Amino acid sequence: MNKVESTRDKIITAAYNCFSEKGYLGTSTKEIAKVAGVSEITLFRHFGKKEGIFEAVIRNYSILSELQKISFRIEGASLYDTLKIIAERLYFTLKDRKKFIKIVFSEINRYSDKIREIYKNFIEELDNLIVDILVKYHKKSISKDIDIKIAVKGFIGMVFCYFQTNEIFLCEEVSFEDIDIALSTFVNIFLKALKNM
CATH class of the missing domain: 1.10.10.60 (Homeodomain-like)
Structure with a gap:
C-alpha cells in the first residue's frame, strides 16, 4: 500500500x-x-x-464490496446455495454496519439531493450486481417470464426488512439459528416464485 x-x-x-x-x-x-x-x-x-x-464510505463499507468477494463460493453452487450465500452476506454486513445504518436512517429525510443521488446509485449498483451474479451462474434456472431485477429487489427487501425490524426497530439480538431459519425461508419463497412463473 x-x-x-x-x-x-x-x-x-x-x-x-x-x-x-x-x-x-x-x-x-x-x-x-x-x-x-x-x-x-x-x-x-x-x-x-x-x-x-x-x-x-458507502463504497468501502457497503455490501457491494462484500458481494464482489464471494464469486469463488458461488461458482458451481446451486441456485438455492447462491441465494443463501447472498442473503447471509447481506444480512451479516448490515449487522456489522448497524450503527452506521441506524444513523443514516435517522437523517435520510434531511440529506441533500447529492447525498440522495449517491444512495440511489448504490441501491442501483447492488440490484445490478445481484442480477449479474444470478444471470451469470443460473440463467437457465430463471424463468423468462419474470422481471429478474424486480424479483431481486423483493429478495433484498425481505432480508433488509428482517434486519431492520429486529436490529434497528426492536433492538433485539437475533440468534444465529433464527437468522438462518429466516434467510432459508426467504430463499425458499424466492425459489418457489421463480418456479411458479
Whole structure:
C-alpha cells in the first residue's frame, strides 16, 4: 500500500467512524481530518467535498464490496446455495454496519439531493450486481417470464426488512439459528416464485 492509498484509507475509516457516531449531518470535515490525523486540505485534495467522502464510505463499507468477494463460493453452487450465500452476506454486513445504518436512517429525510443521488446509485449498483451474479451462474434456472431485477429487489427487501425490524426497530439480538431459519425461508419463497412463473 502506497502513501496515497494509506492516507485515503485513513480518511475513509475516520469518516466511517465519525458518521457512525454523529451521523453525516453532525460530522464536520474538520473533525474527520482530525480523527484521520491529516489536514483538512489533504482531505479535500483526496475527496473534493464532504459528499465525496460519504460516497467513498458507502463504497468501502457497503455490501457491494462484500458481494464482489464471494464469486469463488458461488461458482458451481446451486441456485438455492447462491441465494443463501447472498442473503447471509447481506444480512451479516448490515449487522456489522448497524450503527452506521441506524444513523443514516435517522437523517435520510434531511440529506441533500447529492447525498440522495449517491444512495440511489448504490441501491442501483447492488440490484445490478445481484442480477449479474444470478444471470451469470443460473440463467437457465430463471424463468423468462419474470422481471429478474424486480424479483431481486423483493429478495433484498425481505432480508433488509428482517434486519431492520429486529436490529434497528426492536433492538433485539437475533440468534444465529433464527437468522438462518429466516434467510432459508426467504430463499425458499424466492425459489418457489421463480418456479411458479
